[in-house]
Amino acid sequence: AMPRLVAFDATTGRIDTTFRPVVNSTVKALAAAADGLSLYIGGSFTSVNGVAAPRVARVDAATGARVAGFAPAALNGQVNDMRLVGTRLIVGGAFQTVGGVTRRALAALNAGTGAADSSVNLRVDGPRTTTTGVTAPVKVEALDVSADGTRLIFVGNFSTVAGQARHQLAVARLSSTGATLSGWSTDRYRPNCSSSFPTYMRGVDISPDGTWFVAVTTGYMYTGQLCDAAARFEFGTETGGKQPTWVNYTGGDTLLSVAITGPAVYVGGHQRWLDNPYGRNSAGAGAVYRPGIGAINPVTGKALAWNPTKDRGVGTAELYATDRGLWIGSDTNTVAGEYHGKIAFFPLP
Template sequence: MRRRLFAAATAAAVALATAGALPAAADLAQSSVVSANPVDFTPNVLDGTVWSLALVGDEVVVGGAFTKVADRSRRQTYARRNVFAFNVYTGAISSFAPEVDGAVYSLAAGADDTVYLGGAFKTVDGATSRGIAHIGLDGDRARAFSAKINWGDVRSLAVRGSQLYAGGTFSAINGVNRAGLARLSATTGTVDSSFDAKLSAPGLSRTRVEHFDISPDGHKLVAVGALLKASGYDRTQIAMFDISGPTAALTSWYTDAYRPACMKGFDTYLRQVKFSPDGSYFVVAATGRASAPDKLCDSAARFETTGGGRHNPIWVQRTGGDSLYAVAVTGAAVYLGGHQRYFDNPYGTDAKGPGPGAVARPGIGAVNPSTGRALSWNPTRARGVGVRAFLVTPHGLVVGSDTDELGHEYHGRVGMFPLS
């Protein structure tokens, strides 16, 4: 029955998707909440952590820090170092097996069945490729692409037409100074000399972009991380840019919501940001190890995209002291993942709060996009450190984490909830 539901939903979603180009960033719209029953055919990652996911044609590319994967039955094991791919319809593990010598934190689909890798690696298949690489799913490296970071890592990637955006802890790419955020030629990796966000973090150890997202129309980019200024203006942990032209034009949009500190030691507590499919709002997921009804530590918050000046969140979903690391926004739901135990828990302090309303949502859950309140969707997962990646596809929702129980079933670090 599950396979029939998946096939029917897939056919409808593919027909919708092929009616127009898929957005290069932001999540796809889905008309309903996905099933709480994961499909049976996804493969298993047997060690480490899945950090990133991308859909390239019919293949789900999986990046992270791991060494072994297995088919759905766990009878056949494959050596796969930090990246592999499987068929989105069948779960079959592909022959795509580049040797990547460090963690893959970010992925972005490229043209012609290729994928961009970002992370903490220094070589790919023995060739120098520090922090960023472009590879075909046939295993061939795109030799025209020669970008490399000076040190640190790449934590977020997005392709928009002929341009590749990269965010992370680097301070230069190809010898060109760019603190945490850069735009490159998607073909050659050459740094766009006209695009400089001028991010800085005075008093912090380094400027770091944890994550960014681009609006579906390609006009706006929101970056989150260890940043305090952008283009000389105060922007605490979050900044919005107009990227419709040749430059990174800082907008007047800002928020003071993330000025209050969480637990000591966090130079940033923001972890992911995702636009809605229509681009009218975005949602930020945060950690912080500090719970309070007047702070945004360990929370998810919705902000409207339009308008200049100061913005406050439209709603805040508080876990009561547990971290959120991943967010996906489909229009029908906002999916949140981390190692949380509860939603709707503003008065909790590392526990279920005193007062009504808190609901158990171990490790994964969904909230109403309009109100931020928990939806009934509650598949559960083994919490571990937490969900690190969501991938919204025309077929459902793919989840990447560090544990092997999802929806009360064994799913080694990767699973998929189908549209139902």
């Protein structure tokens, strides 16, 4: 058994039996370390290889052994996403404290030692409440950093950042001295979607050139709102009132993940359709069938012809675009009519 974290050959798919970390709970996030020999992991776990590791650890990429000298400050809740930016490991999740100090949902650790880095303190706050009173602690669901390392975007359950109104999505500037909130903002994620969950943000990805991004959501069929949809926004000037360049609606099905390659915006979830603004849990006028995974034209916002199809299940939770192709991870086993157990790879044209 190799629970929760496993390595395999990217060409053959063969499991690497020498990589054997022992992680006691879910791993939600990975980031390659700068040395090319190790990786950071984040999730809900509290120990790795029998040693305390409260939600973050660094392990040898060949063996899974813990890397000596990395002793991260304790996080009191799950890590959902992470990015390595220079000497900082930026983490987002459902934690409320780091090393016993209040630091809700977003924090940085020293990439070498794991010590808390107080230079990233954007004071994420304001847990949302639905129309029926459902609420939850502040959290970051997903984040991304531009290729040049200067821009951070994060989404989740919050309504203020650094004392300013930011509804479920915020942009910050990163520098050698820390992080500062950008003036960029949108009110389009202020309304509620479903009455059963306070945040409907599920994924976000910045374009390779760093000038725009796409956010994907769950929700439930609210006309005029960005529920169950992929939406492109431009960064542009750092001002408020931003509106999406385009929105692609599923018509009532959740999108969980997004990856931008330049020629395409890939989206995953348990959606049945794209191009479906008129659908209400049905295929409305213009809808195209794109079960579980699809691709969107980054300029027009319309679905591309690419349609491998996959078993939908809970959904395609992970998309990872590389120079070689697109990796997908989900809870199902059939992609393009073939067996691919939970993981599949598409070479990019």
